[in-house]
Amino acid sequence: MNILNPKVPLALQELADFASAAASCMTEESPITGIYVADQTENEQDFFKLEVSGAVFERCTFERCIFEKTSFYDCKFQNCNFSNSNLQDAYFERCQFQFCKCIGTNFHGSVLKHVAALQSNIQFADFGGTKLTNVLFRETDLTESSFAESSLKQTEFQNSRLIKINFFKTPLAGVDFAKNEFAGPVLSSPPFELQGAKVNAAQAVDLARLLGVIVEDL
Template sequence: MPEATQDPVEEQRFVRDDWYGEEIAGRHYVRCEFRETDFSEAVTRNSVFTDCVFGNVRFNASRHVDSAFTGCTFKRCTFFDAGFSGCKLVGSSFAECELRPLRVTGGDWSFAGLAGADLRGVTFQGVRMREADLTGADCGGAVFADVDLSGATLHAVKLPRADLRGSDLSALDPLNAELAAAIVSPEQAAVLVTSLGLQVRA
């Protein structure tokens, strides 16, 4: 998992800073505040952001590798064409953010707050999202491949045309979700049918 190599920067404010294209490696920020900062095309590697606040920050085309954003708050941030690989976002929340298109590969997004998020067409692959809040999220056409969604809050989630193969759907109530044309495996179909109180027999 991510491990910073530098001493932490604590409780500092960064306002309208330009970090465009910057290589952010081995850094650690604790309870810092980033306002209207430009992280476009920046790359974070083995960096840790703990309990930080990001407001109106641009992460467009940024890449994040083996980094952590734990307990962070993102509000009105843009993640156009951003990518996260092997990152930890446990307990972080997203409000009024633009998250499309976004690609997440591996890592841990457990307890992440994505209620009401527009996640149409995004990709989560091999990600741990235990007890994540996806209440009312629009995930039309999204890919959740081999994602651990156990214990996730999926009330009123929209998953039309979404590819859900390989993911844990035990927390999904088909009666409280939009699933038109969603793609599942036979094993997942059996789980969904069982959750409806039906019995599958040969």
């Protein structure tokens, strides 16, 4: 999997108040760059159309915040919480999430390029209508998240939990589910989305039920 890592500057400016700095940049319609943000909590803050590049966020909480149409370039998020926040139509390029929580987060219509989600909890998230290119989900829980009507190009799932995922009208050709916990997907009838996808034998038995096939033990 060829994913470009974030290009984060060696020297970063530590921000004691990210929300205030972001508000100033949004007013001036200028990007916020080369920053380090740690141990900050924001609730229901509006970061609409903010542009962030070359940044590291550690142990930050952004719950129920608005990041709609926000752009992130070359950013690292470590032990951060974006649960129930709105990142609709956001843009991510060369970004990494590790040990993060994005439960119920809205990524609808977003663009993700060269993005890695590692050892994270992304249950009940909405990736509907997203465009994913060179994206990796490793050791990540995506239970009951939605990728309906999305585009998955060079997207990999590794040792992740994919239970009751909504892949309605999302072509899965070339996607390898074999080394993941994959069961109960939401698909069309018949499930054309699975054409060209790779599954293991146990997963195939479960998916056969979507076709009305009953597999008996020998």
